[in-house]
Amino acid sequence: MRVSTPLSERSTTAPKRTYQKAKRADDEGRTRQRIVDAAEYLHGTLGPARTTVSAVAERAGVTRATVYRHFANEESLFLACSRQWLSRQHLPEPDAWATIEDPVERLHTGLLDIYHFYRRGEQMLTHIHRDANVVPAVVVAARRAREELWLDTLLVHRPSRRKSVRAAVAHATAFTTWQSLCGAQGLPHKSAVELMVGMVEHISR
Known part of the structure; x- marks a missing residue:
């Protein structure tokens, strides 16, 4: 029962x-x-x-x-x-750069934004780049997608889309470029950005 x-x-x-x-x-x-x-x-x-x-x-x-x-x-x-670390960062904002019509001003603003991100995340980014061979492919792909978006946004409204111009902007936005200019050479962000903008403008002529 x-x-x-x-x-x-x-x-x-x-x-x-x-x-x-x-x-x-x-x-x-x-x-x-x-x-x-x-x-x-x-x-x-x-x-x-x-x-x-x-x-x-x-x-x-x-x-x-x-x-x-x-x-x-x-x-x-x-x-x-990776998701947690990124959620705690102030990431570059290409949508904000996209509202700037003048290509020189856009590049200047975008590079400052990117360089500030590199400064804040320098320690982690240094290790990630150094140990790139052990970073999962999906994380590498996500980083490259972000960097491609930065690059494409900074190239809008440029009078020339030659391969050399794209290469120059890609070089200017690279973490290793920031490391060299602002780390090894000790340039302030403003000076480093002006140097890179000048390089791109010279190539764009």
């Missing part, structure tokens, strides 16, 4: 189970966040090539098995780390 659970007992059991499930999900969410934070920190200090799952687990205060429970492989962890 089936014995039903008293109503009073059922009314207390259901909320308790719901609370336990919610708490477990909350704990899992916090654990996942610690893992992503640890990976982001290590990528920005050691670089992707020197970041191991064991190091991520140690910094996050979890086991390797826990890391793999949340992320099936290192690529999925890298993607989560």
